[in-house]
Amino acid sequence: MSVRYAVLGLISQKPRHGYETRMAFENLVGGDETWEVKPAQIYTTLDRLEEAGLVERSSDLGEGEEPSRRVYKITPLGEEALQEWFSGGVVPGHQRDEFFIKLIIGLVSGRANPERLIQTQRSLLFQEMHAATTQRDEYDPHTEMAQILLLDKSIMHLEADLRWLDMIEMRLETIKGQPLPEPQIRRRGRPRKGDKGSTYPPPDPLSDCETG
Amino acid sequence: MSIITTQNLTKIFGSGTTAVTALDHVNLSVNTGEFVAIMGPSGCGKSTLLHLIGGLDRPSNGKVIIEGTSIAEMDDDRLTELRRRRIGFVFQFFNLIPVLNAVENAALPVTLDGVKPAEAQKKAAEWLTRFGLSDRLASRPDQLSGGQQQRVAIARALAAEPSLILADEPTGNLDTRSGDEIASLMRDVAKKYGRTVIMVTHDPRVAAYADRIIFLKDGKVIDETILERKNTSNADVVSRKIKEIGD
Numbered sequence: 001m002s003v004r005y006a007v008l009g010l011i012s013q014k015p016r017h018g019y020e021t022r023m024a025f026e027n028l029v030g031g032d033e034t035w036e037v038k039p040a041q042i043y044t045t046l047d048r049l050e051e052a053g054l055v056e057r058s059s060d061l062g063e064g065e066e067p068s069r070r071v072y073k074i075t076p077l078g079e080e081a082l083q084e085w086f087s088g089g090v091v092p093g094h095q096r097d098e099f100f101i102k103l104i105i106g107l108v109s110g111r112a113n114p115e116r117l118i119q120t121q122r123s124l125l126f127q128e129m130h131a132a133t134t135q136r137d138e139y140d141p142h143t144e145m146a147q148i149l150l151l152d153k154s155i156m157h158l159e160a161d162l163r164w165l166d167m168i169e170m171r172l173e174t175i176k177g178q179p180l181p182e183p184q185i186r187r188r189g190r191p192r193k194g195d196k197g198s199t200y201p202p203p204d205p206l207s208d209c210e211t212g
Numbered sequence: 213m214s215i216i217t218t219q220n221l222t223k224i225f226g227s228g229t230t231a232v233t234a235l236d237h238v239n240l241s242v243n244t245g246e247f248v249a250i251m252g253p254s255g256c257g258k259s260t261l262l263h264l265i266g267g268l269d270r271p272s273n274g275k276v277i278i279e280g281t282s283i284a285e286m287d288d289d290r291l292t293e294l295r296r297r298r299i300g301f302v303f304q305f306f307n308l309i310p311v312l313n314a315v316e317n318a319a320l321p322v323t324l325d326g327v328k329p330a331e332a333q334k335k336a337a338e339w340l341t342r343f344g345l346s347d348r349l350a351s352r353p354d355q356l357s358g359g360q361q362q363r364v365a366i367a368r369a370l371a372a373e374p375s376l377i378l379a380d381e382p383t384g385n386l387d388t389r390s391g392d393e394i395a396s397l398m399r400d401v402a403k404k405y406g407r408t409v410i411m412v413t414h415d416p417r418v419a420a421y422a423d424r425i426i427f428l429k430d431g432k433v434i435d436e437t438i439l440e441r442k443n444t445s446n447a448d449v450v451s452r453k454i455k456e457i458g459d
Contacts, residue, residue: 163307169292169296
């Protein structure tokens with residue numbers, strides 16, 4: 001959801017049109033390689049924000065030959081939503097890890113060599129780390145500290161992931177000896193006649209009345 | 213005696229028209245106990261060289277020979293063994309685990325490798341003491357300065373007693389003074405404790421602590437400078453060289 005709030009926040013800074021909002025977002029995250037947002041996504045987001053009454057649209061006639069553009073500005077309701085966003089923390093998403101899934105599937109299915117998977121992943125992480133380091137060195141600390149900090153974050157995480165790979169590697173034998181628990185399969189569909197939960201035969205509607 | 217030799221080491225990424233030659237027939241030899249810095253502009257291949265030496269990547273051509281054995285002849289198991297027991301890595305950030313104290317952090321890799329915690333921690337404490345942290349053994353990372361955290365990370369790399377330390381911009385995230393301390397410590401690791409240290413850095417001040425600086429550009433070794441001894445004027449010499457080489 002953070003693109004939504006980023007857009008709202010950028011509009012709170014000053015009224016902006018769609019294209020400008022998208023460019024401002026790109027500058028914020030350090031280029032579309034880091035976090036690509038398609039124009040359509042920005043316009044959809046703006047439409048939704050407008051529907052929810054968080055921003056309002058006005059027309060800008062454009063200067064000279066320029067066509068008119070829709071300019072968005074934040075509403076009091078939007079300000080409230082923004083404050084609510086600021087009031088909470090952000091839960092980082094480290095649990096959904098595709099490499100982890102790949103490794104475990106490779107291991108339990110016997111179709112991949114886990115040592116090789118780790119090695120391939122390690123090599124990729126190193127390359128990513130160096131790409132980030134190179135990119136960070138190209139930023140000017142006097143004017144672009146925000147972008148540098150974002151890259152620092154990514155380098156720190158990549159280094160942590162590398163350490164994590166070391167840990168997995170050291171414990172690989174242990175994981176190999178621990179088969180994944182198989183899910184308990186329950187019968188699907190309607191319970192059989194007479195089984196617990198079965199509605200057949202239907203309860204006798206008169207049985208309640210017998211005592212009465 | 214050389215611990216590492218590379219022979220015509222070449223690494224090409226991609227293929228066909230998009231192929232990029234990251235390393236181009238690099239021949240070098242590093243002696244046991246030597247402290248070598250690798251410098252050069254972005255994309256010169258210095259990181260690739262470090263990866264190949266560390267067995268993290270396979271060369272397209274040529275060889276890396278560590279302690280007499282070619283890495284290419286090692287299977288995945290031997291390579292893993294090499295990385296775990298004979299090479300220690302130091303990065304630019306420290307990645308210490310926040311809930312563990314200095315000794316526990318430094319001992320962790322050895323503990324995970326199956327050594328009893330008490331024994332691993334004894335080893336880790338020895339290294340931390342050598343690095344002037346004897347009174348900070350029980351401190352958690354948030355109670356340590358950046359320079360101290362990096363010293364813990366170096367102790368962690370050494371706890372398994374590897375013969376080779378590969379350091380990747382180890383001062384990248386430190387202020388100048390802490391950077392000097394770490395550079396000096398890396399020198400001690402080689403000179404006092406007999407490990408071989410190969411360090412990638414972009415900082416001439418830091419490189420000036422090394423025995424030898426290898427300059428790479430466009431995947432080739434274009435210059436080598438042997439520094440007689442560590443002194444402050446080295447940094448100026450190195451800076452001038454870097455300027456000559458240019459980006």
